Amino acid sequence: MADDPAQHVRSDAPPKPRExxxxxxxxLIVPFFGTFFPWIYNSRSPELIGLPFFYxxxxxxxxxxxxxxxxxxxxxxxxxx
Amino acid sequence: MKDVxxxxxxVFVLLFALVSVLGFVASRWRRAESLDxxxxxxxxxxxxxxxxxxxxxxxxxxxxxxxxxxxxxxxAVGALGFFAVPYTILIFPMAFVVAPRLWSVAHRHGYxxxxxxxxxxxxxxxxxxxxxxxxxxxxxPYIALQLVGIGAVLKTMxxxxxxxxVIAFVVLAAYTYQSGLRAPAxxxxxxxxxxxxxxxxxxxxxxxxxxxxxxxxxxxxxKFAASKPPTDGTLLPDAQILGYSSLAFGxxxxxxxxxxxxxxxxxxxxxxTIRRNMAALPAYSFVLGLLALLxxxxxxxxxxxxxxxxGKPDTNTVVPLLFDKMFPDWFAGVAFAAIGIxxxxxxxxxxxxxxxxxxxxxxxxxxxPNATHAEEARMSKLxxxxxxxxxxAVILLLDPQFSxxxxxxxxxxxxxxxxxxxxxxxxxxxHAWGLxxxxxxxxxxxxxMLYDTPNPVTGxxxxxxxxxxxxxxxxxxxxxxxxxxxxLAVNLLVTFLVTAVVRMTKGAPLPDQTTPEDYGVESGDPGxxxxxxxxxxxxxxxxR
Numbered sequence: 001m002a003d004d005p006a007q008h009v010r011s012d013a014p015p016k017p018r019e020x021x022x023x024x025x026x027x028l029i030v031p032f033f034g035t036f037f038p039w040i041y042n043s044r045s046p047e048l049i050g051l052p053f054f055y056x057x058x059x060x061x062x063x064x065x066x067x068x069x070x071x072x073x074x075x076x077x078x079x080x081x
Numbered sequence: 082m083k084d085v086x087x088x089x090x091x092v093f094v095l096l097f098a099l100v101s102v103l104g105f106v107a108s109r110w111r112r113a114e115s116l117d118x119x120x121x122x123x124x125x126x127x128x129x130x131x132x133x134x135x136x137x138x139x140x141x142x143x144x145x146x147x148x149x150x151x152x153x154x155x156x157a158v159g160a161l162g163f164f165a166v167p168y169t170i171l172i173f174p175m176a177f178v179v180a181p182r183l184w185s186v187a188h189r190h191g192y193x194x195x196x197x198x199x200x201x202x203x204x205x206x207x208x209x210x211x212x213x214x215x216x217x218x219x220x221x222p223y224i225a226l227q228l229v230g231i232g233a234v235l236k237t238m239x240x241x242x243x244x245x246x247v248i249a250f251v252v253l254a255a256y257t258y259q260s261g262l263r264a265p266a267x268x269x270x271x272x273x274x275x276x277x278x279x280x281x282x283x284x285x286x287x288x289x290x291x292x293x294x295x296x297x298x299x300x301x302x303x304k305f306a307a308s309k310p311p312t313d314g315t316l317l318p319d320a321q322i323l324g325y326s327s328l329a330f331g332x333x334x335x336x337x338x339x340x341x342x343x344x345x346x347x348x349x350x351x352x353x354t355i356r357r358n359m360a361a362l363p364a365y366s367f368v369l370g371l372l373a374l375l376x377x378x379x380x381x382x383x384x385x386x387x388x389x390x391x392g393k394p395d396t397n398t399v400v401p402l403l404f405d406k407m408f409p410d411w412f413a414g415v416a417f418a419a420i421g422i423x424x425x426x427x428x429x430x431x432x433x434x435x436x437x438x439x440x441x442x443x444x445x446x447x448x449x450p451n452a453t454h455a456e457e458a459r460m461s462k463l464x465x466x467x468x469x470x471x472x473x474a475v476i477l478l479l480d481p482q483f484s485x486x487x488x489x490x491x492x493x494x495x496x497x498x499x500x501x502x503x504x505x506x507x508x509x510x511x512h513a514w515g516l517x518x519x520x521x522x523x524x525x526x527x528x529x530m531l532y533d534t535p536n537p538v539t540g541x542x543x544x545x546x547x548x549x550x551x552x553x554x555x556x557x558x559x560x561x562x563x564x565x566x567x568x569l570a571v572n573l574l575v576t577f578l579v580t581a582v583v584r585m586t587k588g589a590p591l592p593d594q595t596t597p598e599d600y601g602v603e604s605g606d607p608g609x610x611x612x613x614x615x616x617x618x619x620x621x622x623x624x625r
Contacts, residue, residue: 019356019601028174035167036330038322042160044315050294054316055374058166062367065170069177069360077353 024075031065084239089405092414093238093421096275097249100268100422104256104429107263117455119193122261122462123437124348127188131357133266137430138345138358139365140269142336145230145424146223146488148276148372153396155376156386158313159305161321163373164329169366171333177359180337181352182506182600188347188609189599194434195343195502196442202505204591205513206446211520212498213442216340219495220435222487223339224472227424227431229397229485232476234417236387237401243477249421250428254469257429258462262348265429272426275419277368279404283416284371287407291381297374300381315377320559324548327563335496335565340434341427351604372400379403393539428469436464486544490531493547493565497523500576506600513591515580523572530564 041057048056111128120127129137147165154162183198192198195216200209228246235245256264291297298315305313312318317325336342349355379399384406386394404416440461445452452460475483501516511519533553536545548561602609 025178028177031170031174035170036326038317038325042317042322050296050298052298052315054160055163055370058163058170059367059370061170062166062363062370065174066360066363069174069363072177073356073360077356 019076020078021076024072027068027072030068031061034061034064086238086405086410086413088410089238089414089417090240092411093234093418096271096415096418097421100271100425101252101256103267103271104253104264104425105259107256107267108260110260110263110267117458119437119440119454119457119461120191122458123193123433124344125262125266127348128350129266129348129354130350131354131361134345134349134354134358135361136269136273137262137266137348138342139362140265140272140423140426141341141345141430142339142427143276143365143369143423144223144227144427145420146226147369148420148423149230149233149397149400150226151369151373152376152379152400153386153398155373156379156384156399157376157396159301159315159377160317161312161325162376163370164325164332165373166366166370167326168329168332168336169363169369171330172336173359173363175333176337177356179503179506180346180355180359183343183502184346184349184352184355185602186506186595186599188604189602190594193347194438194441195338195340195498196438199501199505200442200446201594202509203501203513203516204593205517208501208513208517208520209442210446211517212501213438215494215498215520215524216438217435219491220340220431221468221471222475222485222491223341224428224431224435224468225475226485226488227428228472228476230424231421233395233397234401234420236395237398237405238417246476247473249425250469250473253425253428254432254466257432257465257469261462262344262430262433265426265433266348268422268429269426272419272422275415276423279416279419280368280371282412283375283404283407287375287378287382287403290407291378297378297381301377304380320561324561324563327566328548331496331563331565331569332492334499334569335492338495338498338502340438341431344430344434344437353603375400375403382406428472432465432468432472433461435468436461439464489544489547490528493527493531493568494524496565496569497527497572499569500573504576509593510580511576512580512583514583515576515578518579519572519574519576522575523568526571527564527568530567534564 035058041054043054044052046053111126151162151165156162183195186192186202187198190197190201192201194213196209196213199212200206203209228250231249232246235241288294288297301315305315312321337346346355349358376399379402382403384399384402386396386402387398388394401417401420404413408416440457444460444464445457449456497520500511500519504511504516530549530553531547532543534545534547534549535542539545547564549564549567551558551560551562
């Protein structure tokens with residue numbers, strides 16, 4: 001992640017391999033199904049360290065959505081030269 | 082000034098002074114040849130890598146107002162305030178797919194603002210003007226609200242006058258003028274370090290002192306059961322479920338349409354930087370969820386919000402008061418500084434974004450078409466001062482409630498730019514005139530519905546909230562929907578109806594500057610630094 005100004009200037013360099021396998025993007029819809037329907041999580045039990053289900057369930061989707069997005073990023077990003 | 086909390090105030094002022102120095106020093110950071118180009122002043126040289134962008138975009142969209150208003154909402158009504166969590170979970174997967182396309186096309190053609198893109202893609206400067214004006218109008222009250230955040234903190238420290246707010250904004254205006262987008266980018270590091278520190282300490286220390294989450298939710302349930310309106314509680318009432326998810330979804334759609342979010346996106350170095358960030362940014366959502374819970378902790382701690390200018394309790398003071406009550410003075414000072422500095426970063430980016438819209442889409446488009454790059458940069462710097470002065474004036478001269486109403490309206494308005502920008506990023510299926518008609522219909526219907534919404538709790542008859550009761554459509558139900566989503570549906574309907582009519586009457590098609598390949602280019606590809614007309618090198622397709 002270090003700065004590489006050379007990459008920015010080299011406009012005549014051959015293009016890098018870029019995203020492929022767009023089908024993986026469909027995975028990104030999973031967090032939507034997990035959080036968009038409060039009917040499935042609008043309840044008090046099961047509790048976790050005193051937190052009602054409503055609260056910890058939605059918080060749990062934060063790391064899950066990160067994992068999914070990272071997965072899709074890895075799967076769709078070509079290797080760099 | 083007998084009730085001033087001196088220890089807290091001293092820590093606050095010291096940290097505030099530190100970031101002000103950083104703001105001025107920022108003009109030398111990653112230094113460019115000169116700042117006399119809008120790409121330099123207004124987009125930080127379009128050079129920020131993944132780490133800086135993470136702090137900058139995070140600092141940009143999680144504002145001080147969020148930090149005080151979301152817990153304030155939890156304190157007042159309970160579960161509904163937690164919409165901020167699904168809202169920020171919904172946004173990033175969407176932005177992961179859409180935002181890189183905007184980056185690519187903007188870099189290919191040198192677009193600085195969303196309206197620049199709309200003009201190039203749809204070939205209509207009138208539509209671009211509509212998008213630019215919507216952006217400016219939606220951003221102004223948002224800047225003013227950052228002042229509300231600082232004001233809440235100052236009030237808690239016992240400082241009630243208006244002059245400290247003015248001083249804070251004058252300093253902010255001075256270093257933004259001097260350093261442009263580099264100032265908030267550098268300050269964002271300090272802001273986030275402080276926020277993470279404070280939130281982590283708060284969510285461990287405060288529940289222990291209050292006897293655990295059981296005790297916290299017990300106290301919250303008791304409070305909500307005793308209060309009159311049936312719409313509150315630590316779970317959602319049935320009638321609010323649809324309102325909750327539509328509010329989360331609509332807010333998610335709006336987030337990356339705000340000009341300041343797009344400024345943050347376009348300041349990144351590469352398409353890959355954005356994709357990485359959309360995977361990493363939800364870390365802030367977790368913090369936001371923890372912050373929201375502070376609203377319920379404040380109930381258990383017995384916090385009584387200070388009285389606002391209107392004589393009603395000001396729930397924005399809940400979190401500062403909780404910190405004041407639970408933390409030792411010096412750490413409360415750190416926490417207040419985190420909120421105060423949290424206001425400066427987005428306020429700076431918002432004023433830069435609004436200034437860029439003015440310069441690119443109004444000044445250069447209509448007043449001085451031949452403006453040079455240096456003139457553009459100078460105009461934007463001046464405009465950023467005007468924008469901030471305007472925000473201060475709004476707060477000092479009008480009831481702060483007015484800004485909160487405006488911000489509510491702003492969210493509904495900014496979603497109406499979605500068809501022109503997001504559909505535009507994928508296709509030309511919608512015609513510029515259709516988009517313009519849809520935009521007008523969305524604005525009109527959105528404003529009408531907001532006007533038509535009373536709030537029984539505050540006793541307001543108009544602009545009482547952004548939840549529109551479905552009884553207005555003849556349905557026998559208590560269910561409400563987020564106004565922005567309804568207005569967007571109207572917008573899309575009109576957009577495609579008018580597009581169909583325009584296509585049938587076969588008017589001359591409007592020009593499109595962009596090619597399908599433009600939407601997939603990465604830095605280093607041929608022509609990413611806008612080539613003159615006719616020199617478009619072939620770019621390999623991005624796989625579609």
